Amino acid sequence: MSKIRQDDLITSIADSLQYISYYHPKDYIQALGRAYELEESPAAKDAIAQILTNSRMCAEGHRPICQDTGIVTVFVRVGMDVQWDGATMGVTDMINEGVRRAYLHPDNKLRASILMDPAGLRKNTKDNTPAVIHYEIVPGCTVEIDIAAKGGGSENKTKFVMLNPSDSIVDWVLKTVPLMGAGWCPPGMLGIGIGGTAEKAMVMAKEALMEEIDIHELIARGPQNRVEELRVELYEKVNALGIGAQGLGGLATVLDVKIKDYPTHAASLPVAMIPNCAATRHVHFTLDGSGPAVLEVPKLEDWPDVTWTPSSAATRVDLNSVTREEVATWKPGQTLLLNGKMLTGRDAAHKRMVDMLNKGEKLPVDFAGRFIYYVGPVDAVRDEIIGPAGPTTATRMDKFTEQVLAETGLLGMIGKAERGPAGIDAIKKHQSVYLMAVGGAAYLVSKAIKASRVVGFADLGMEGIYEFDVVDMPVTVAVDSNGTSVHATAPKEWQAKIGKIPVAEV
Numbered sequence: 001m002s003k004i005r006q007d008d009l010i011t012s013i014a015d016s017l018q019y020i021s022y023y024h025p026k027d028y029i030q031a032l033g034r035a036y037e038l039e040e041s042p043a044a045k046d047a048i049a050q051i052l053t054n055s056r057m058c059a060e061g062h063r064p065i066c067q068d069t070g071i072v073t074v075f076v077r078v079g080m081d082v083q084w085d086g087a088t089m090g091v092t093d094m095i096n097e098g099v100r101r102a103y104l105h106p107d108n109k110l111r112a113s114i115l116m117d118p119a120g121l122r123k124n125t126k127d128n129t130p131a132v133i134h135y136e137i138v139p140g141c142t143v144e145i146d147i148a149a150k151g152g153g154s155e156n157k158t159k160f161v162m163l164n165p166s167d168s169i170v171d172w173v174l175k176t177v178p179l180m181g182a183g184w185c186p187p188g189m190l191g192i193g194i195g196g197t198a199e200k201a202m203v204m205a206k207e208a209l210m211e212e213i214d215i216h217e218l219i220a221r222g223p224q225n226r227v228e229e230l231r232v233e234l235y236e237k238v239n240a241l242g243i244g245a246q247g248l249g250g251l252a253t254v255l256d257v258k259i260k261d262y263p264t265h266a267a268s269l270p271v272a273m274i275p276n277c278a279a280t281r282h283v284h285f286t287l288d289g290s291g292p293a294v295l296e297v298p299k300l301e302d303w304p305d306v307t308w309t310p311s312s313a314a315t316r317v318d319l320n321s322v323t324r325e326e327v328a329t330w331k332p333g334q335t336l337l338l339n340g341k342m343l344t345g346r347d348a349a350h351k352r353m354v355d356m357l358n359k360g361e362k363l364p365v366d367f368a369g370r371f372i373y374y375v376g377p378v379d380a381v382r383d384e385i386i387g388p389a390g391p392t393t394a395t396r397m398d399k400f401t402e403q404v405l406a407e408t409g410l411l412g413m414i415g416k417a418e419r420g421p422a423g424i425d426a427i428k429k430h431q432s433v434y435l436m437a438v439g440g441a442a443y444l445v446s447k448a449i450k451a452s453r454v455v456g457f458a459d460l461g462m463e464g465i466y467e468f469d470v471v472d473m474p475v476t477v478a479v480d481s482n483g484t485s486v487h488a489t490a491p492k493e494w495q496a497k498i499g500k501i502p503v504a505e506v
């Protein structure tokens with residue numbers, strides 16, 4: 001029998017969320033370091049260098065790896081012989097109190113991304129509560145916790161299928177991963193749940209992502225059962241798709257594939273797949289009554305010796321004087337260093353702008369000839385100008401793009417991952433351009449922002465319109481003014497170069 005104190009659980013939850021906001025797991029960093037060494041695609045190698053450099057900066061500066069500091073997901077295994085010493089709250093309330101303390105920590109305030117009334121008002125709870133919690137009652141006298149902060153961009157790419165028992169899981173995964181685009185910020189991991197029922201497969205896929213990256217050890221010793229064979233086969237074949245870091249084409253799309261399985265009905269083969277992104281954030285601890293969890297501080301030597309610096313081959317752009325003619329000379333895959341003033345805006349600002357345009361109202365800012373950055377930054381702390389400020393998924397803005405380009409004279413956009421057909425058509429029609437920044441390099445990007453002020457929709461908080469003044473902010477031309485998308489061309493090119501999976505003609 002052990003007695004667990006309420007405060008020990010609350011403190012452990014708060015400490016672990018602060019910890020994972022700025023420390024990548026060591027296994028992820030080391031796997032990404034190996035991927036960097038092996039990567040042959042210059043664009044993907046540059047993106048991995050940004051993620052690694054960002055990671056070390058966050059570890060040193062104790063600031064979030066990504067501006068999306070995630071939805072808290074907790075797996076709790078409560079020993080049947082545990083007693084809660086003088087508890088005044090239920091365990092769920094204790095965990096949510098820990099989340100609240102972590103996200104409101106004054107020295108490293110994390111972005112509150114959780115909205116209540118999801119199908120209605122979508123009102124921010126302001127402290128990132130509640131967490132999503134899964135409980136299991138197990139023999140023993142400890143409380144074991146796996147805790148993660150899962151980014152929305154990768155969570156949104158979750159897939160589920162009820163296959164026929166005779167269908168191939170490998171075929172489904174290889175058909176489905178390219179459809180996920182790059183909004184899940186690869187290189188990351190795939191968590192796959194096979195069997196059980198629909199909801200059981202989903203929970204297993206999420207829980208699988210809590211495991212350590214060890215595919216290299218598995219390949220070295222050889223698979224010993226069907227699940228291990230499947231892991232190796234999927235790891236090799238998904239990487240042979242050539243998607244690469246940030247979808248820029250390359251060798252490293254996944255650093256591991258994790259699988260959990262469970263007995264299922266004779267008529268069913270449920271399969272769930274959840275990706276984990278460049279901001280892979282999770283930690284594990286056990287409470288045994290002796291006090292709060294002690295989390296080991298990683299050593300800086302654990303990070304690979306990789307430091308991203310602006311490439312001498314990159315083109316410097318002055319946003320204060322850039323013209324449509326200059327934009328038309330940019331080629332897909334070209335790297336640019338942006339300098340000067342840009343505006344920001346994401347989902348809520350776009351919705352409001354379009355509503356105002358439809359009513360014939362004047363927008364708070366003149367967008368003519370300007371660039372907009374799709375971002376929702378973390379609040380600044382200490383002497384920062386802005387908190388981590390990486391790009392958000394651009395496809396969510398596709399449905400607004402035609403109207404915004406047509407009616408405001410906006411010149412270009414900056415975001416994360418690919419554009420969809422509606423966005424690309426609008427870019428081509430208006431001779432615009434779409435640039436992508438690296439998802440998962442938010443703190444590194446924020447260091448390029450030298451001034452920031454709110455210029456519209458201040459009530460939207462992190463979703464308002466800011467004006468940033470940037471110096472050498474690194475981006476890649478993802479859709480040029482002719483509508484050619486690097487996310488469509490580069491993975492095919494790398495799939496052909498890798499040569500293990502034939503490229504289908506469309």
Ligand code: SF4
Nearest residue numbers: 066151153154185277
């Ligand atoms: S790395 Fe990408 S998917 Fe992950 S939290 Fe950040 S923006 Fe979202």
